Amino acid sequence: MISRVSNYNIVIDDYVNNIKQVSIRDNIPIIEDDVLDFLLFYLSHLKADNILEIGTGYGFSASIFRKMFPSAKITTVERKEENYKMAKELLDGMDINTVYSDAAEYIKSRKEGIDLLFLDGAKSHYKELFLLAKRLFKSGSIIISDNIYARGITFGEIVVKRNMTIKRNMNSFIDEIFSDEYYSYLIPIGDGLAITRIKWR
């Protein structure tokens, strides 16, 4: 847990930057710079002891969470074997629990609560994963969902057939997080970022 991060360079050090460069080299999509800037600002005001990330990639965003929340328990889940193996190597020594699994299977078996959930895996599954994780949320838990626009598919009027599932599922996810149960904001940065907070009960 941290109280404040005031300097971008504290978080993006050589170690984190190396993971970023290797991700770019291998065409692993990573959080965009404006999303990262926003998260550095927003998360610096938060406490989170238990963090779950869906979609490790090579571990760039997980390494940022580690820098921002030095004493939090961080778990990141990746279903693609090559990405998992590379992340495991790149995150060595960072005290991040790197799990090789499909996210749905992992969440079903998880018992620990979640203070912060970062959704950055397959766009069609956000709602399913969010609902599966719901039993692990606490009052005040935060869910950050990246790529809400799905590169124009979510709110696009003309969408090719193969993208209809993404469009339907992402809109259904948006309906869920904007229901009375939660406070949600859709922030027009990167590919669309949603921030959801579980209402205090």
Ligand SMILES: C[S@@+](CC[C@H](N)C(=O)[O-])C[C@H]1O[C@@H](n2cnc3c(N)ncnc32)[C@H](O)[C@@H]1O
């Ligand atoms: C955008 S990349 C993650 C980037 C990473 N969060 C970062 O910013 O450095 C998405 C990753 O999610 C993984 N993924 C997609 N669906 C998944 C699922 N259902 N379970 C676990 N991993 C998944 C993909 O294999 C891919 O590596």
